[in-house]
Amino acid sequence: VQLQASGGGLVQAGGSLRLSCAASGRSFSTYGMAWFRQAPGKERELAAHISWNGGRTYYDDSVKGRFTISRDNAKSTVDLQMNSLKPDDTAVYYCAARAGTGWGLRVYEYDFVGQGTQVTVSS
Numbered sequence: 164v165q166l167q168a169s170g171g172g173l174v175q176a177g178g179s180l181r182l183s184c185a186a187s188g189r190s191f192s193t194y195g196m197a198w199f200r201q202a203p204g205k206e207r208e209l210a211a212h213i214s215w216n217g218g219r220t221y222y223d224d225s226v227k228g229r230f231t232i233s234r235d236n237a238k239s240t241v242d243l244q245m246n247s248l249k250p251d252d253t254a255v256y257y258c259a260a261r262a263g264t265g266w267g268l269r270v271y272e273y274d275f276v277g278q279g280t281q282v283t284v285s286s
Contacts, residue, residue, distance in 0.1 A: 164188040166277025168258045173283045174248055180282060182243040184258030192216075192236040195261045198243045199270050200254035201279070207257070211243060212266035221266050225251070248284045255279035 170182040182198065195214050201207040211232040212221040220232055229248075234241040241258060257280075259273035270276055 164191065164194065164260050164275045166258050166260060166275055168256065168277050168280040171256060171280030171282045173285065176249055176284055176286050178248050178284075179244070179246045180248065182245070182256055182258075182280060182282070184241045184243075184277060186239040186241070186260065191239040191260075193262065194274075195264070195266060196232075196234055196241040197259045197261065197266060197273060198232060198241075199257045199259055199276075200252075200282075201257070202251075202254040205254075207270050209266065209268050209270075210256070212261075213241065214264070245282070248282075250284045250286045253282060253284050255281050 165187045168184045197212040198210045199207050200210050210223050210226050213232045213234050217234050229246050231244040258277045260275040261273040
């Protein structure tokens with residue numbers, strides 16, 4: 164599975180962005196999908212995860228209530244809607260795919276990771 168993220172950019176605090184990840188390859192609908200983020204000088208952290216059928220989601224406490232992860236298996240895409248953005252959300256965002264059930268808190272628990280897209284939130 165190859166993953167291509169897009170949608171990053173520069174936005175003012177309080178604004179919104181929508182990230183999208185397009186997957187190529189077979190069996191997209193069998194993978195749990197996630198968005199990780201890595202801020203300068205920090206470890207890569209799980210922001211959100213969605214199960215293979217969209218039935219279960221996970222959000223880190225820092226984004227809960229502001230971010231929404233969704234997927235379209237017919238189009239092989241997974242999106243991250245980010246609202247009420249804060250300067251602390253500034254990071255490179257990566258999409259990732261994981262076979263099987265459940266989510267992983269560390270990126271090495273995922274089978275495929277795409278290139279990142281930069282999100283910068285100004286104060």
